[in-house]
Amino acid sequence: MMHNDINDLSPEDEQHLRQLEIKISELFSLLEKSELRISQLQDENLQLKAQIRKLEQQSKPIQYKSPQVEPRKVSREPIPTITPVDTSLRQNKRKCPNCGAMGFAIKEVDDRTQVISYTPRRIYKKKRVCTKCRFEF
Ligand SMILES: [Zn+2]
Structure with missing residues (x-):
């Protein structure tokens, strides 16, 4: 119950x-x-x-x-461009400081004792040689 x-x-x-x-x-x-x-x-x-x-x-x-x-400048970032070293050197006036020879008398050659870059290929510092007096500069 x-x-x-x-x-x-x-x-x-x-x-x-x-x-x-x-x-x-x-x-x-x-x-x-x-x-x-x-x-x-x-x-x-x-x-x-x-x-x-x-x-x-x-x-x-x-x-x-x-x-x-604050304007966004993200898209304007400069893309780094590699300027070839020898191009800027060729634009300089060539003149031998030793004998005063100019133009084609001066040759640009690689200075193999001074490496600027190893990649993508070896780039040597350029040096100039006077073909008339063999003066290097
Ligand atoms: Zn010279």
């Missing part, structure tokens, strides 16, 4: 039930505290959102200006 009547409960069950009721009331008070905390946090959240809106409105004019102030 099952009865839901509280009077049918044994003393042990009654004690157990009281403990459960205490527990429930504890939980309810905890829940109340939590709800209070939630409402506090919701208020805080609304205040923060209002602050964010204010800040966003303040920062908008700056955001519109910034692209003009």
